Amino acid sequence: MVEDGREIPTLDEVARVAGVSRSTASRVINGRTYVSAKAREAVAQAVTSLGYSPNMLARSLAMKRTNSIALVVSEHGDRVLGDPFFARVLRGVHAGLAGSGLQLVLLMAQDEQDHGSMATYLTSGHVDGALVVSLHGEDPLPAQLVASGLPVVLCGRPLAKVEVPYVDSDNFNGAGQAAQYLIDQGRRLIGTIAGPRDMAVGIDRLSGWRRTLSMAGRPTDAIAHADFSLEGGMAAMEQLLTAFPALDAVFVASDLMAIGALHVLRGRGIRVPEDVAVVGFDDSGLAATSVPPLTTVRQPIEELGRTMTWRLLAQFEGDADLPPSVLLPTELIRRDTA
Amino acid sequence: MVEDGREIPTLDEVARVAGVSRSTASRVINGRTYVSAKAREAVAQAVTSLGYSPNMLARSLAMKRTNSIALVVSEHGDRVLGDPFFARVLRGVHAGLAGSGLQLVLLMAQDEQDHGSMATYLTSGHVDGALVVSLHGEDPLPAQLVASGLPVVLCGRPLAKVEVPYVDSDNFNGAGQAAQYLIDQGRRLIGTIAGPRDMAVGIDRLSGWRRTLSMAGRPTDAIAHADFSLEGGMAAMEQLLTAFPALDAVFVASDLMAIGALHVLRGRGIRVPEDVAVVGFDDSGLAATSVPPLTTVRQPIEELGRTMTWRLLAQFEGDADLPPSVLLPTELIRRDTA
DNA sequence: CAGATTTCTGGAAGCGCTCCCAGTCGGTGT
DNA sequence: ACACCGACTGGGAGCGCTTCCAGAAATCTG
Structure with missing residues (x-):
């Protein structure tokens, strides 16, 4: 990578400039309590003057939480990207994520047997959970992910007999x-x-x-x-x-x-x-x-995406009695052919 | 978050099981030289028996490289997701990423003034670079990103007078x-x-x-x-x-x-x-x-996405004489209206 | 005003990894 | 026999952040 321009400030520098310890700086940045008004003020000042923004990577590593979830398409990307169904699900997911502070990582198979690398990526701490759109019938991915302890929600009832929560139209x-x-x-x-x-x-x-x-x-x-x-x-x-x-x-x-x-x-x-x-x-x-x-x-369909997202977020919260899966009601639209 | 199932193994454990030091374990996992066949074998064994996969977060933190890039849409997501133009660009980007080992993070504005939080996200070390699809004329985001030292490639010639590489149709x-x-x-x-x-x-x-x-x-x-x-x-x-x-x-x-x-x-x-x-x-x-x-x-259009990706990757490599921007040739398709 | 709280603060130990560095060990060259 | 060089190894210091913990300062009891 080429010259990265200016050095990017760290929490340590903020603390030094503000004349407090790193702990205190961290506290005010995360809006925690037990900080004096004076310290809070000084840190705020330092933050803006340095143009500091926390390094999410480090934060994630320390907190064991990445604040991002994956939307996984186990089909080959080219096939699915033109599909309006997928676009609408994606839109629903996007809407469902609004205000949650979570980021969406899009994961699509590149080759036919890309599943291995996808599983690796997903289970190695990159994301907090996964939404899996698996159009194919016999997909081993969901089971793998669940087995690794990653929260997962499927789009559409899986054919295989696995204990994975899913959202589907009724x-x-x-x-x-x-x-x-x-x-x-x-x-x-x-x-x-x-x-x-x-x-x-x-x-x-x-x-x-x-x-x-x-x-x-x-x-x-x-x-x-x-x-x-x-x-x-x-x-x-x-x-x-x-x-x-x-x-x-x-x-x-x-x-x-x-x-x-x-x-x-x-x-x-x-x-x-x-x-x-x-x-x-x-x-x-x-x-x-x-x-x-x-x-x-x-x-x-949008509702489907939104509901998947909701279900996953609820799982993060540790909601006790979550329905294992949810079916969305359909509606008959009368037009001219019947 | 709920109970996370099994504990996920770390490099330390692999090293312990293999009976070597963490450094050595790291060496074989990254396929580096100066490792004895015996050590290599032992570590490989430990990896499979433990089902180890490296924690990308930690790796990224240590290497200052995340192996993921963002596709940024500064427009509100809902408007753009139905757009076939965008779908085709995305498809091109996806194709361009094949084999690079990079992941794609999709970033779309949620509210109208979501730009601030997007800029923060992008400049705080989450991604190595950004592809920006900015349909709007006067978008301050590209300039901000470039100023922060993040490699950026734009989709479409920017109207503002900024020094940002872009890819566009001619x-x-x-x-x-x-x-x-x-x-x-x-x-x-x-x-x-x-x-x-x-x-x-x-x-x-x-x-x-x-x-x-x-x-x-x-x-x-x-x-x-x-x-x-x-x-x-x-x-x-x-x-x-x-x-x-x-x-x-x-x-x-x-x-x-x-x-x-x-x-x-x-x-x-x-x-x-x-x-x-x-x-x-x-x-x-x-x-x-x-x-x-x-x-x-x-x-x-697909080519546009692919070229943006190529341009960004080339920038990572530090290619010296990279064209600041590239124009893709168009072709007249004769049908029946002229 | 002694003692018990209640704020507030900094030190330090991680999170899981990379990578520099100093070192050990055999085998060459003279 | 000596030095010397190359293959190999482990220790340890980071990367930038959170968070536990113990101590200092301010506030509250009767």
Whole structure:
């Protein structure tokens, strides 16, 4: 590193200039009690005249607390940075951190097997806790971190059987809401385009749909799986239409797939919602601007980030009876497709 | 904080278990020379058996180097997180950091006057350097940071007269390219929808356009300013059309504004590109998908992030003759509007 | 006014690491 | 045999801060 410019003042210098001991200087800087007004004044003076600001590193080392938390994305960074979902979570986290005095360290995998170095970084005292966004199903990272004693909160229900607190949208009941709504609208044969079988969101939304239908005595066999992509949604819709010609409603596990379904429906000259009703999930930007505007289940994504942060901070405080995990309520947004 | 689980092992313990001194243990952990094979082996053993990982805080304190840099956004976080420009810069920075062993700390203003606390954080030894994305014109932060001796690289040419290295797209020549292209296409009266007068991008793109036209002996008075918004672009287009009915080409300083202009043109029944040619700037996602697809000047945004990072790292290395700042070349992307 | 508090203060021991320095030990050269 | 040099090692002094502890000064008891 090049010439660093001026020397940066230390607590010792402040103390010397103020004519007090380092202890006393430290006390006034940290606003502690048992300091005379005179000493307080002198130190304050010295601080401003020297332009002193405490070295956080040293402070952290002494206090064993870093005042920063990590937002960990175990996926490769490039894939996730363009994702609006992630941007909204990040925004929520940022909002949740406001006023806490904590800093956010962003940690994204660089290579595919970067997990080792991430784990090392996280467990070696750099941060006080971690928020983990783990889109992938089988991620060993959360378990590792918890095992090392680092406070961790996950984004989304983990598939693995680990004791890690998480925050998630209430996918189960959200899907239920959608199904119930379709039933209430008098729909007779209600199908679903579900997500992958190996992702918690896919599983939960499917079982929510299934529960509500079967409790209403309806058949629950009109299921097609897809991968949350537009093309996947289209293919699944074709499939469903072929297998169940009488289908008059479909709950689609994501807005993007729902839009794919809409394409197929229009392509076949099937009217929405007259002939087939469509309900999506997410209420992403796409839903409001699609044609026709999509009826969908809104999940509160910013809220998710904010809640994760709150949960982690609460854990720092040592709040006794903290819910192990929290589910955020969803809301059915009525637009034109159902 | 709650019970932290197991005690985390220190270098001292490793040394004790390996039966060597702390110095020796440190040597093998840092892969330094002058260590006997036996000692090396013993320490390696101890490390794995104890699950030791060095405390970065302590290391940083001793070495006066933190191995992390900050990406600073002086704008309020909420405004910037949805911005695809920022996401792409971030992605570039992330890519640029790959393999460097440096961590990224994300710093965004929380309140409006959060600058003070950001400056404090940055100058108090938390990071080795800072990448500052300062969309606002008159931002005092860069100057403060540089004054404190922290290596800094800016994103975008600063308006203020400060000696801070920056990386920017070559807005001046990019706008020139667009203007030249329109001239070459045989356009006679070429206008521009320029950005705000108080933003460097606005100024540079305007003067690039102006330079090229005036060197070709063309008039440079068909100018309308707008604020980079869709609505602003629409209003400016109206204005231009009214003031210069003979206008047959327009260079618009951003894709979003260009799309606004397109709306207006279509609304008036003016054919694009037959009657009026339109060239945008950015090549954001919008450009390719607009109807008709927008001819535009591509600026390499990821590259911008990557270059900022490279510039900062080079500064760490103490590279002697580093360019004070670097301009990234732009490229004209021909589509259907010109 | 002696004695018990209650402020206030500085010394010193850490936090976990790096790195300089003085030293030990074998093996060369003459 | 001597000095000498290179590989190796451990002691110890920091890095800049917090915090415990014991002692000094000021204040309060009856």
